[in-house]
Every structure is written in structure tokens, then in C-alpha cells.
Amino acid sequence: MLRSKRARKTVFAIFWYIVLGITAVAVMLPYIWMLSTSLKGSDEVFAYPPNWIPRTWRFQNYVEAWNAAPFGRYFLNSAVVALAVTIGQLITCSLAAFAFARMEFKGKDVMFALFLSTTMISTQVTLVPSYLVLKTLRWLDTYQALIVPFLANAFGVFMMRQYFMTLPRELEDAAKLDGCGRLRFLWQVLLPLSKPIVASQALFAFMGNWNSYLWPLIVTTSEHMRTLQIGLRYFVSQEGGTQWGIFMAATVFVSVPIVLFYLFVQKSFVEGIATTGLKGA
Amino acid sequence: MTALARQRGNWWHRWGEETLSAYLFLLPSIVIFATFVFFPLFFSFYASLTHWNLPFKPSFTGLENYHYLFTDEIGAPEFFRSIRNSFYYALGVPLNMGISLAIAVLLNQRLRGVSLFRTAYFLPTITSTAAISVIWLWIYHPADYGLLNSILLKLGFSPLRWLRDPHLAMPALILMGIWHGMGYNIVIFLAGLQSIPTTLYEAAEIDGAGGWARFWRITWPLLGPTTFYVLVIGIINSLKAFTQMHVMTEGGPLGATTTITYYLYQQAFENFAMGRASAVACVLFVILFILTLIQFKVVGSRIHYE
Amino acid sequence: MKRNLLLIGLVLGLALLSACGREQSEPTPTAGAEPTEEQVITLEFWYALSGKTGEAVEALVEQFNASHPNIHVNATYQGSYGEIMGKVWNAIYAEQTLPQVAHLGGAPLLGKTGAIVPITDFTEGANGIDRSQIYDALWEYNSAGGQIWSMPFNNSVPVLYYNRDLFAAAGLDPDRPPTTWDEVIEYGQALTQDTDGNGEVDQWGFNTHRDTHWYISAMFLENGAQIVNEEQTEVLYNSPEAVEMLQLWGDMVNKYQIMPPAQHKEAKGDFLAGKLGMLLRSCAGIPSAAEEVTFDLGVAPIPAIAGRDPVEPVGGGSLVIFRSDDQAILDAAWEFVKFMTSPDGSLHLSTHSGYVPIYKDALEWPDLQVYLEEHPLQRVPIEALQYSYAIPVFPALGTSDGALRQAVEKVELGAATPQEALNEAKAVVDKNIAEQQ
Numbered sequence A: 001m002l003r004s005k006r007a008r009k010t011v012f013a014i015f016w017y018i019v020l021g022i023t024a025v026a027v028m029l030p031y032i033w034m035l036s037t038s039l040k041g042s043d044e045v046f047a048y049p050p051n052w053i054p055r056t057w058r059f060q061n062y063v064e065a066w067n068a069a070p071f072g073r074y075f076l077n078s079a080v081v082a083l084a085v086t087i088g089q090l091i092t093c094s095l096a097a098f099a100f101a102r103m104e105f106k107g108k109d110v111m112f113a114l115f116l117s118t119t120m121i122s123t124q125v126t127l128v129p130s131y132l133v134l135k136t137l138r139w140l141d142t143y144q145a146l147i148v149p150f151l152a153n154a155f156g157v158f159m160m161r162q163y164f165m166t167l168p169r170e171l172e173d174a175a176k177l178d179g180c181g182r183l184r185f186l187w188q189v190l191l192p193l194s195k196p197i198v199a200s201q202a203l204f205a206f207m208g209n210w211n212s213y214l215w216p217l218i219v220t221t222s223e224h225m226r227t228l229q230i231g232l233r234y235f236v237s238q239e240g241g242t243q244w245g246i247f248m249a250a251t252v253f254v255s256v257p258i259v260l261f262y263l264f265v266q267k268s269f270v271e272g273i274a275t276t277g278l279k280g281a
Numbered sequence B: 001m002t003a004l005a006r007q008r009g010n011w012w013h014r015w016g017e018e019t020l021s022a023y024l025f026l027l028p029s030i031v032i033f034a035t036f037v038f039f040p041l042f043f044s045f046y047a048s049l050t051h052w053n054l055p056f057k058p059s060f061t062g063l064e065n066y067h068y069l070f071t072d073e074i075g076a077p078e079f080f081r082s083i084r085n086s087f088y089y090a091l092g093v094p095l096n097m098g099i100s101l102a103i104a105v106l107l108n109q110r111l112r113g114v115s116l117f118r119t120a121y122f123l124p125t126i127t128s129t130a131a132i133s134v135i136w137l138w139i140y141h142p143a144d145y146g147l148l149n150s151i152l153l154k155l156g157f158s159p160l161r162w163l164r165d166p167h168l169a170m171p172a173l174i175l176m177g178i179w180h181g182m183g184y185n186i187v188i189f190l191a192g193l194q195s196i197p198t199t200l201y202e203a204a205e206i207d208g209a210g211g212w213a214r215f216w217r218i219t220w221p222l223l224g225p226t227t228f229y230v231l232v233i234g235i236i237n238s239l240k241a242f243t244q245m246h247v248m249t250e251g252g253p254l255g256a257t258t259t260i261t262y263y264l265y266q267q268a269f270e271n272f273a274m275g276r277a278s279a280v281a282c283v284l285f286v287i288l289f290i291l292t293l294i295q296f297k298v299v300g301s302r303i304h305y306e
Numbered sequence C: 001m002k003r004n005l006l007l008i009g010l011v012l013g014l015a016l017l018s019a020c021g022r023e024q025s026e027p028t029p030t031a032g033a034e035p036t037e038e039q040v041i042t043l044e045f046w047y048a049l050s051g052k053t054g055e056a057v058e059a060l061v062e063q064f065n066a067s068h069p070n071i072h073v074n075a076t077y078q079g080s081y082g083e084i085m086g087k088v089w090n091a092i093y094a095e096q097t098l099p100q101v102a103h104l105g106g107a108p109l110l111g112k113t114g115a116i117v118p119i120t121d122f123t124e125g126a127n128g129i130d131r132s133q134i135y136d137a138l139w140e141y142n143s144a145g146g147q148i149w150s151m152p153f154n155n156s157v158p159v160l161y162y163n164r165d166l167f168a169a170a171g172l173d174p175d176r177p178p179t180t181w182d183e184v185i186e187y188g189q190a191l192t193q194d195t196d197g198n199g200e201v202d203q204w205g206f207n208t209h210r211d212t213h214w215y216i217s218a219m220f221l222e223n224g225a226q227i228v229n230e231e232q233t234e235v236l237y238n239s240p241e242a243v244e245m246l247q248l249w250g251d252m253v254n255k256y257q258i259m260p261p262a263q264h265k266e267a268k269g270d271f272l273a274g275k276l277g278m279l280l281r282s283c284a285g286i287p288s289a290a291e292e293v294t295f296d297l298g299v300a301p302i303p304a305i306a307g308r309d310p311v312e313p314v315g316g317g318s319l320v321i322f323r324s325d326d327q328a329i330l331d332a333a334w335e336f337v338k339f340m341t342s343p344d345g346s347l348h349l350s351t352h353s354g355y356v357p358i359y360k361d362a363l364e365w366p367d368l369q370v371y372l373e374e375h376p377l378q379r380v381p382i383e384a385l386q387y388s389y390a391i392p393v394f395p396a397l398g399t400s401d402g403a404l405r406q407a408v409e410k411v412e413l414g415a416a417t418p419q420e421a422l423n424e425a426k427a428v429v430d431k432n433i434a435e436q437q
Helices: A002-037 A060-068 A071-102 A108-120 A123-137 A143-150 A154-166 A170-177 A182-193 A195-210 A214-219 A228-233 A244-279 B002-047 B064-071 B075-090 B092-107 B114-126 B129-139 B147-154 B169-193 B198-206 B211-222 B224-239 B243-249 B260-270 B274-298 C002-025 C051-067 C081-093 C107-113 C136-141 C164-169 C181-191 C212-222 C240-254 C264-272 C283-292 C327-341 C343-350 C366-374 C376-387 C397-412 C418-436
Strands: C041-047 C071-077 C101-104 C151-156 C158-163 C204-208 C276-282 C297-301 C315-321
Touching: A002 A244, A002 B092, A002 B114, A002 B129, A060 A071, A060 A244, A071 A108, A071 A143, A071 A154, A071 A182, A071 A195, A071 A228, A071 A244, A071 B002, A108 A154, A108 B002, A108 B224, A108 B274, A123 A143, A123 A214, A123 B002, A123 B260, A123 B274, A123 C081, A143 A195, A143 A214, A143 B002, A154 A195, A154 B002, A154 B169, A154 B224, A170 A182, A182 A195, A195 A244, A195 B169, A214 A228, A214 C081, A228 A244, A244 B114, A244 B129, B002 B274, B064 B075, B064 B274, B075 B092, B075 B169, B075 B224, B075 B260, B092 B114, B092 B169, B092 B224, B114 B169, B129 B147, B129 B169, B129 B243, B129 C264, B169 B224, B169 B243, B198 B211, B211 B224, B224 B274, B243 B260, B260 B274, B260 C397, C041 C051, C041 C081, C041 C327, C051 C071, C051 C283, C051 C327, C051 C343, C071 C327, C081 C101, C101 C327, C107 C315, C136 C151, C151 C283, C151 C327, C158 C164, C158 C212, C158 C283, C158 C376, C164 C181, C164 C297, C181 C204, C181 C240, C181 C276, C204 C264, C212 C240, C212 C397, C240 C397, C240 C418, C264 C276, C264 C283, C276 C283, C283 C297, C283 C376, C297 C376, C315 C327, C327 C343, C343 C366, C366 C376, C397 C418
Parallel strands: C041 C071, C041 C101, C204 C276
Antiparallel strands: C101 C315, C151 C315, C158 C276, C158 C297
8 A cells, every 4th residue: 555655646746847848848948949049150140940059169159249248347336236126126126015914003004005006107108207207316327227126026925925924923913022013023934934935035136237238228337337238239230240159148148147047046945945844833 | 092092193103114114125216217217208209299300409399299190091000900910919928928838837847957948048039130120031032942841841731931921920929029038937937836835736746636636726826926927027028019029020011020119110210200209109009008997897806816 | 144135135236237337337338529639539430230241340430540549430330220219219219329320221311300410511621522513413312401411421223133043944045135124024924833844833023122112113204204202302203104113113012023023021931042033132141142142143234124224222321420528529420421531442342242332433443443353243233223213312212212112012913003002002191101201
């Protein structure tokens, strides 16, 4: 009996591996193409069907890509901006989410609707007024222009609120008895229990800013304020040809920090499993 | 009497203090939103009542832009078509959620090497748009050397024109959107799955509940808050979707993939009509607001929290 | 305690950010408004060319800086033509500081805003140039409302790329590319093949790049149709001459079946992969295409109607000089623009990209001749410049391009007759013109 159960489990596991494996390869196809193109010469890029393994490996593409623009500076700028926004968003989002999830106050529904409504706006039309704001603040071509507008995020507030709401109410009662302040309760009790969601919010915030292009392009003008995504565009020519090999090489090294960030964050999902025992309490 | 007064005082104290601190908690977000979202929003609303071609100053024209969108011989059919197309595109949301949830549940198992898969599913979200467009143009290539077509031919079907066929273009974009958006949803679902105590599963297993039963009795209801979030945000984002259309079809063929946001883009950046584009944005805002409200009333109220 | 710390930290952070913002933006390099100790004038220059062409622009700027010790040009890439125009518009609208010189597509459209100085103020000034040395079409391309606003810089024309190997395989002479549309159809039919015999065409004869409005406009003009009337109050592309050419285009898809319907986005990739015999595309892509193909590449002028001259509508970007109260800055800006567009500048750009030199006598320049010996394909667009023509710049140009692309698509997919499609396009554009007034 026990044996057949184990056998069944193994069969299931193999089945899931196959399902996951096939879909994972399908899902990764474009990323694999990106990697393989980053090592190709121009004459190989347009082969139909694509040759997945380059005939000649051009590692030179990476060197040329790195030297084509001041990527060192761009990396620094992108890192400063993305990290500042990530930390800022975690603070503002968890504060607001806490209020919405665990507090009763007048105008809560209206405020929440207002928050959510910020996600319904098309950035295409708010570009001009946002530019006006930055001009009035004299923030054009500065780090503030790249950071401050993104320090609040309603998606994050909503996501964390949903999570906070699933945590047991008794947590508060216990905390109240101890005479904890709300902020301390949030910091010491709620957030540690919400690691997975904090991690995903951090990931999204980091990624969103790492990948943003149009906004940095519009609000910065000088070379030393530029971020990575603008550097990438440098390889895409509108009328002439795009240097695909070099472009993809640059794209790969630009995406590496996000992969690292993801791997780092992913741990918290696993950690979450280990600590769930506490949550039932 | 004194007891009642004390009670009342407590009540005031309790609620007044809580409301005050709640707003303090919201304050940082409110300041940012007010400056960088609500001001631009009001500005756009005003702009929607003007004739405004950048870089010139707007001039007030009342409801003219809305008249154009809802009654004009040229404007109205195009605008309504774009709304229809957007709703069509949003049909991908539940599909995306189903697939993402299934994969997330699989990835949440304690299988060896599963973290490798977790990374794999996340890669689409960080692949560059340019690479995505090149590879998907090949996947959907209308000739017989396109990836999908070569598979169809091997299976004995005739090839299809995918993105270049007015009837197939939107389904093709929906599929691509699922591929692209899955990574986000999986991350959120995975995070949500962590909130479910493993003890519940262990108890259910002892009761002899199978995998399927465990999913419907434990995972699904307890994941409600997460699923609801994914749904609401998914609908909002899909109605705002723009990149796929811009990169793959430019709104065609025959306008079949001109969604509201793509239409807005055309007005703003092809016709340089910022006033009209603002009017489109305002209508989209209202649509999204109503849709979200409905979701909160219909779905949100059934969600079980804690 | 922690709560206070957190709040204080937040407030401090914000305050700090705003504080350093003020410090930084106060002394924005307002282009040498105040003469510095060395009397060096600094110019900001925004440009829209990337990749190898972008490098060529930077090299030119460096040459200028090296040879002009009293002027320093700060060149920064600001995105595509559309993006850089967006930036300029935002800045004009918000009355924000503009650069002194910019490189733009559709530059003359800025004339109406009063933000730029007509380039004739400089070309006709004391430090002027002889405008007759440069192609007339290029001056027209930079004109709007009877005024020349900008300086031609990087220009291109459509040319026919063809695959010499596929020509030979189909029994066609690679040294005699088609010169007329009839020949395009004839050659196209020979080139359109089902190479693997599965009943599906997998090698097409002819296609155009995705900017179909450019090529259909060229065909209209070849047949004597006009794009817009003299007063620029209505477009004229529902004329019989234009309808006839869109009919021809549609026939290439549906009657002769040498071109796949609505497949322009894939056309470039198809051609580079050797799956397409002939591709109509901007000459700017010649050098990169030569690197990307594994077959023998050929280039020919745009085909014409039998017995008539071809028409090569010019495209590309221009340089503009923004207004300034300081004559010294304007003079320096012109010095820079003049350098960039001088015969030497033009030679440098056209030998480092696919753009054509803007001077009529370029083919007589010894340095260019040496270059063309090694890059014979690039001779084709330069010679084709004798047929160059400027599509008039009118405010609804963006709408017009989009409307024409849609008309082409409707005809290719059989959703409308050429007459219907062009009537609809005209209605849309005329409405937009009326709104621009």
C-alpha cells in the first residue's frame, strides 16, 4: 500500500516534470533567441529558421556593446534610481496597505477608490502635465525626476492590502496587549509574516524602473543622467539597420541584474514555506 | 450617564485617533499621487475639453472632442471599434489567470529543481521587447516557414496568416500577451500560496482528500484575495495594453488590433491631437472605474479574508 | 521610537532630494549665456541618429570641437525622430530651455511655433552659403509656408534591393534589374515560387518595407498625381492617377500574386533571409544589409512607369537652429550647422552610413569616388537623386501617412476598392487639416 502510494507519487512527479519542462522551454524560446543572437555575427541573425547555436561565436559583441556607450554610468544611474524607488515604494506601499487592510477610518472606501483610480490613467496623455510639474519643481534632468514620481504605487498598495487582510486578526489583539504602536506592529509582526509579498513588490518595483524608457528619455537631457534602457536604444536605428548581435549582447547584460534580483527574491518564496507553521497560530 | 459619556469619549478617542493615524500612513502616497497623478489627471480632463495640438496652447471647445468620439461619422465608428477590440483583448485575462495559477501551484510543490523552472517562467517578463517582437514575428510568420505554420503543415493542416489575418490577429496577440504576462501572475500567485498554512494541507491529507479536492477546498478559497487582485489588475492592464499592438501589428490588419490605448496613441502621436487623445483617456478612465467597481461589488464581496 | 525615525527619515529624504534638485538645476548650462573667462560658447545639440550613423555624427561633432576652440558642442542622443520631436514640443509648450541646435525629422513643422530661426537668415547672411549647390528637392523638403526652416543633413530615397542569387536561379539577368513596374511584375512572377513543393508559396517576388505610405506616394507622383493642393487645404490622392497606381499595387498582390498581402513588417527579414526577391526600402539601410546578407546583394533605383522618369521622394532628417536673443550664440550655432552640412561633413556622413550626400556635384569628389569603388551599391541612390522630389510638408502629414498605409492595407486585403480606400483616406486627412487651422 505504502509502496504503491510512493510509486504513484513518483509517476506524478515525472508527469509534472515533463509538463513543466515542455512549457518552460516554450516560454524561454525568445530569451534563448536573445542569448544566441548576442553571440552571432550580422550575417547569421536573419536565417530562417533561426540557428539556435551560432556557427561562429562572437563574444566580441559584448565588448563592442559595452564600449558603444558609457554603460558604466548608465548602470550606476539605473541602479540608484531602481533601488531608491524600490525602497521608497516598499515604505509607502506597506504604510498605505496597512491602513487599508487593518484599520478602520472615515473615508476609507473613498480613499481606496482614489488610490486604485491612479492605475487607470493613460500615461500617454499625462506626459505633458507631468513634465510641467517637473519644470515647476525645477527637477528636469535630475535624479528626483526619475525617482520621486514613482515613490507611490497603487498596484503595490492593493497587492499588499490583499495579503495583509489574509493574516489573522488575533495578531493585533496580542500586539495591543503588549502596547505596541501600530508602526512597530507593522514593522515587527506584519511585514516579517509577509515576506513573499514584500519580495514580489520589491521585484516589480525594481523591474518596472529598470526597464522604463520613455519617461527617462523625456525628463533627462544630459548624458550623465541617462539610464540603461536609453543606452540600449542606441543600437536600434530607424532607417538604417539595427546591429542585432551587439544590441542583443547589450540587452543580455542589461537584464542580468534583474535575473539576479529575481533569484535573490525567489528565496523568500521557499523561506515562506518553512515558516508557514507560525502563521497558523 | 457618566458611563455613557465615558463610552462616547472612548469612541471618539478611538475613532478619531485611528482615522488620524490612518491618514498619516496614507500621507506619503497621497502627496506623490496628488502631484504626479491627480494633477496630471485634472489637467487631462481639462485638456479633453480643448482643441490642443502640441506644442501650441489649448483652446477651450467644450464637449467637441467627445462629440467627435461618440457621434462623428469618421470618429465614432473608429472609437467604438477600439472599445470592442479592447474588451476582446481583455478576454485573455481569465485564461491567463487559469494558466498562471496552474503553473504556480505546480511550482509551489517541493519538487527537486523546481526553482529552476520558477526562473524559466519568469524570463519572458524580462526579455526585451525588441527580441520578443523578432521571435514572435517568426513564430507567427504567415509563410510556411513560420514556426506555428511549419507545425500545422507537419500535422497536415494548411498554414494560417496569424497576425496578418484580420480575424486571427487579436487571438494571436492574446496568446502572446498570456506568454508575456504569465511571469508576473505566477510570482503573485506564488506569494499568495505562501499565506496558506501547510498544516491545513497536512490535515486534509490525513482526512484522505486527494490533490484535486485539496485544491478546491483549501487553495482556491484561501487564495481568493490574491486571485481577486490578479483579476482586477489584469483587467485594468489589458485595457491599457499597448506595446504588443505597437510592436507587432500597428493596430492592423484593417484596425482589428486597434485597442483604445492604441487609438489614443494614434490621436496623440500621429494626428498630434492631444485634446482628443485626452478625451479618449478620460473615457477609458471612466470605463475602467466602472468595471473595477463592478468587480468589487460582484466578486470582491464574496472573497473570504482571513 | 522607530516610527518617528522612519517618518523623519522619509521627510529628510524628500527634503534632501528637493534640495539637491535646486542646487543642480540652477546653473543649468544655459549655453554660455554669460561669457566665461575663455569666451567659449557652449552649444547643446540634440540628435536622433543611433548605431553606426550615430557614431558618424559624434565623430563630426568631435572634429568640429577640435577645429573650433571658441565653441564647444555638447551632443546628446535623444531618441528617434518621433521621440526627439516630442521632447522639443514638451519643452516649447512648457517654455523650458531648448537646445541651440537639434536634428529632427519633419523639422519645418516647427516653423509655425516661432521657436526656430528660418535657415535662410543664415544661408543668405554674411557667413552664408550658395544654396544652389544642394539639391532643390532637399530645400523643398525643408520648407513650409514658403519659408526654408531647416538645413538638409541626412537624406535618403527609396531604392529597390534585390537578391542577385535568386535572380540567377530564376533565369533573370542580375545585371539588369527591373526599371519599370511592368518589369517588376514580370520578374516577380519568375521569382515567386513554392520551393519545397508543399503547395504554399515560400519565396515571394516583391514586397516593400513597412513604411508603405512612402512608396505609394512615390508611385502616385510617378503617375503625375499630386499629394496635396497648392493651398494645402486638401489632399489630392483620390485622383484617377493615384487610384490607378493603388490599383497596380493591389494587382501585384491579388492579380499577379507576386507580393503577399499585409506582410510588410516581415518583408525586411524575409529579404535578408533570402526568401524575397525584391524589396523596396530606404537606401539608408544599404550598408547594414550588405553586412547581413549571405547572398549577392543588388540595388537599383525605384521602378518607374514605362516611358517615364522615376520619382524619388526624399526622406530623412534636418538640422534646426532655435531662437536666441544672443547673436553670438546664433552665429556659433550656424557655424556648427554649416560645418555639419558642408561638403566635408556630408562626405563623412555618406561614407559612414547609407545616407546620400546632399551636394549636386558629390559624384565628382575624389574621396567619394574612392569610397564608391569599394561600395558600388551606394552609387545607385546618389545617381537617383536627379529624380529627387519633395513631398510637401503640411501639418497633417502624420495623419496622412497613417491614412495612406491603411488604404494600402485595405486594398491588399480586398476590404475596399482603390477608389473607396483613397476616398476614405482623403476624408480623414482633410478633416485633420481643417482641425489644424
